[in-house]
Amino acid sequence: MSGRWARRMDGVRPSAIRDLLRLGADPEVISFGGGYPDASLFPVEELASVYRGLLVPEHADALQYTTSNGLPGLRRLVAERLTRDGSPRTADDVLIIQGGQQGLDLAAKLMVDPGDVVVTEDPTFLGALIAFAPTEPAYAVVRTDKHGLDTDDLQRVLEANPGAKMLYTVPDFQNPTGVTLSYERRHRLLELADEHDLLVVEDTPYRSLRYEGSPLPTLLSLDTSGRVLHLGSFSKILAPGLRLGWATARPDVLERLALLKLAADTQNSTLNMAATAAYLEAFDVDAHVARMVPVYRHKRDLMLATMDETFPEVVTRTRPDGGLFVWLGFPEGFDATDFLARELLPQEKVAYVPGATFFPVTQRPNHARLSYSGVPDDRLVDGLTRMAKLLHRAL
Amino acid sequence: MSGRWARRMDGVRPSAIRDLLRLGADPEVISFGGGYPDASLFPVEELASVYRGLLVPEHADALQYTTSNGLPGLRRLVAERLTRDGSPRTADDVLIIQGGQQGLDLAAKLMVDPGDVVVTEDPTFLGALIAFAPTEPAYAVVRTDKHGLDTDDLQRVLEANPGAKMLYTVPDFQNPTGVTLSYERRHRLLELADEHDLLVVEDTPYRSLRYEGSPLPTLLSLDTSGRVLHLGSFSKILAPGLRLGWATARPDVLERLALLKLAADTQNSTLNMAATAAYLEAFDVDAHVARMVPVYRHKRDLMLATMDETFPEVVTRTRPDGGLFVWLGFPEGFDATDFLARELLPQEKVAYVPGATFFPVTQRPNHARLSYSGVPDDRLVDGLTRMAKLLHRAL
Structure with a gap:
């Protein structure tokens, strides 16, 4: 039977994001991986x-x-x-x-x-x-x-x-x-x-x-x-x-x-x-959203400010006007999947989503996606600072 | 754009059951159509x-x-x-x-x-x-x-x-x-x-x-x-x-x-x-099921007994040991879709699912599926009796 799958299954394979969503469940890991909203804001x-x-x-x-x-x-x-x-x-x-x-x-x-x-x-x-x-x-x-x-x-x-x-x-x-x-x-x-x-x-x-x-x-x-x-x-x-x-x-x-x-x-x-x-x-869902916005804005600002303070200057980043994500660019030759798997996760218990899999055709390995939305402030600063320390060593 | 659908859409078409689920929403219609459980039994x-x-x-x-x-x-x-x-x-x-x-x-x-x-x-x-x-x-x-x-x-x-x-x-x-x-x-x-x-x-x-x-x-x-x-x-x-x-x-x-x-x-x-x-x-879900079983058994028995009493003898039917459905067979040449659309529904406001669409290759028009599960007793007897009256005239 195992040789009889439909042809479409050739393209249906496990993905990095799925494994990371699993990792996010380990309470010890500070995960910037999932695009999880902040559960404390649910009405x-x-x-x-x-x-x-x-x-x-x-x-x-x-x-x-x-x-x-x-x-x-x-x-x-x-x-x-x-x-x-x-x-x-x-x-x-x-x-x-x-x-x-x-x-x-x-x-x-x-x-x-x-x-x-x-x-x-x-x-x-x-x-x-x-x-x-x-x-x-x-x-x-x-x-x-x-x-x-x-x-x-x-x-x-x-x-x-x-x-x-x-x-x-x-x-x-x-x-x-x-x-x-x-x-x-x-x-x-x-x-x-x-x-x-x-x-x-x-x-x-x-x-x-x-x-x-x-x-x-x-x-x-x-x-x-x-x-x-x-x-x-x-x-x-x-x-x-x-x-x-x-x-x-x-x-x-x-x-x-x-x-x-x-x-x-x-x-x-x-x-x-x-x-x-x-x-x-x-209820007024727009009023509810209006209450969430300053919380997420604060988290975004905290992430960007912490990166400004602690990250090596060669690491580029986007500045989102909304949403949940910051996108990092590392120097050419840096492999963000490797860095995550070999250093950041085992040594510092910090996770992000490596950027490579977001490219449909030619995967560029020197990117990462970080979400600030679901991470408490102290862990957000702590996780980024620990990541920065390793980045300074690696870059 | 409308000429550009994927090929699979050739086989994706509206179905009879979908329209009937809609009909079932009209409170005037006694519908034996959907395989709806009895909502009064929900815990x-x-x-x-x-x-x-x-x-x-x-x-x-x-x-x-x-x-x-x-x-x-x-x-x-x-x-x-x-x-x-x-x-x-x-x-x-x-x-x-x-x-x-x-x-x-x-x-x-x-x-x-x-x-x-x-x-x-x-x-x-x-x-x-x-x-x-x-x-x-x-x-x-x-x-x-x-x-x-x-x-x-x-x-x-x-x-x-x-x-x-x-x-x-x-x-x-x-x-x-x-x-x-x-x-x-x-x-x-x-x-x-x-x-x-x-x-x-x-x-x-x-x-x-x-x-x-x-x-x-x-x-x-x-x-x-x-x-x-x-x-x-x-x-x-x-x-x-x-x-x-x-x-x-x-x-x-x-x-x-x-x-x-x-x-x-x-x-x-x-x-x-x-x-x-x-x-x-x-809670004990099996105990909950055990409380539902006599209710559905009663409805099944009521449907079968009413059919025995009122339906023309040429109409065959299955006798299910469980589940929600009775399957009717009408004489060759009888079109159950036609009968539903032209007589049963407009004249008596009673509905079932015509059997033809349940046949993947050669649709046999002389069948119908009736569910007893979601219909109150009095409406069940009333609906079947009204259907029987029309069947006697049609057969």
Whole structure:
């Protein structure tokens, strides 16, 4: 039987992030690895009250099956959220999904035949590469800088790959780099997508976590030809343990995604959908986010300041305006995977995600992704200082 | 863009069951359509108490990400359940999935390249056909009778399809027929699977809902060569709205399924996993099932007795020892889809699932699946009596 796996399994392999998420569970390790939100910020009491209200005999339906597109009440509330963010939508335009990650799986299933070209930022979100892998894509990658994906490079890449079908992007506080796509480039990206008839997958898990500056319009709101599949998530604004996200797209796209969702797992948890809808009705989630923002801003500032103070000057880093991640660049020849496995983790019990696996085509070993969101202040400073000590020795 | 969908989308189409699940939401319709458990049997108070215990600041981790294989505590409890059912397992042998349905999606991804032959009962679970469709299988189907899949026919089918890779079966109280695979045939099925090197997907959502007779050993427990992928679900023993199921298989299979699970949606709801583990620790789920069994047995008996009393004699039916479904056979030439759409639903507001779509290869129109589980007694009798009246006129 073991010689009989489907061909797609050749590309489905264990990933570094998975092992690191496991490491993160060891309480002795100071892990900057996972993109975990700070659990102390979860609105536990409010959620307790909505679950209490639902888990009564009169609401036994909250434990029953429901429609695979998601509870209508929750879809309406997500539509209102999208409308407030510049893209008028109704409940019928929304599909509830098992976190943003499921949207990536569904998008690839919709578009990608083996060998089809998917265009991504370079580096890009590792979870997207993991989600796309079973559809056996080829990748064409676009250079990024501090204003996000470089649209001049995108133009070249699309001319070189006329069959490209799908562009995947995290415009706000990208994973792993933390950078945000500029206003001009958002327009240009959509122009190029129109010219090349691409599906644009706009992934926005961190969009609400902005620590400075003004929000830029979503690609969805700028799109005039219905080619943006917009994915959002409650993981960072409410709690990841609910596994709830949403997709919106033009009707012929959304209908197909809904069929793929039904095929994949029937539906999301009715109870979690009902609870999230009740939470959104009873409480002000934007006020909740507004309370989280200064906490994360403080953590970001603390990480950047500690790096400024302690890290060797040759180590470059991004300065994110929001989100959860700082991206480090080490000198050429430095292998961040090696450094983690042989020195940082065994000697100092500190972890990050090595950057290599975020590059879909040519893995550059001299990068690392660090998240500040889930680490208490004292451990954050302690972990970075210990890392700095080893870096000074290594560089 | 609309001409650019992946090829797999040719086989991903709206299904009858989906529209019917929607119809079931109209409170005026007496629907025998969905395989909904009776919501009045959900252990609402017990679940309320475990959610209350978890939604406190000390357990904020229940709202956080966790390992993609599922909470270790829940995996251990599922392993203990499997062990009690004749298959000794540990937590490491268990993968938590988004209901049994996700196991079908993962199994097909693991095994099926376009055109690969999947062997199923004829008829088989429509949800499995929906789950498998994105992998573009071909089907070879095996005759069933009141003892389940006919292993003599299976032998012929496998000889005619030497490349077959995977056999999908619901051995206990099959969906849609309600029949149970006999002891002798379980052994013979595994012998044939060994000869032909098949992955056997054993789907057991209804296994605990036995109303008479003794449980037969699972295929998993009889398997000596590690070729059974066993799927189970909390949907029918606890509540479908939690979306929790499990998969167990030999390590090289389970590891690959876990990678596909990670790719598909990262993980199940941490909160629902923690709550289900806490429920299983604090309460006796088998005692809960033992309280449900007489209720469902009564409903089954009421459906069968009402059919005996009111239905035309030419309508055949199965007599399930458990589970949720009765399968009707109408005379040749009768179209159960037509009858539903043109007479039963508009005139009497009664619904079932037409049988045609449960046949993977040659759809036989003269069948229907009826579920008794979610319908109150008076509506059950009323709905069947109204259906009988129309049937007498039509036949």
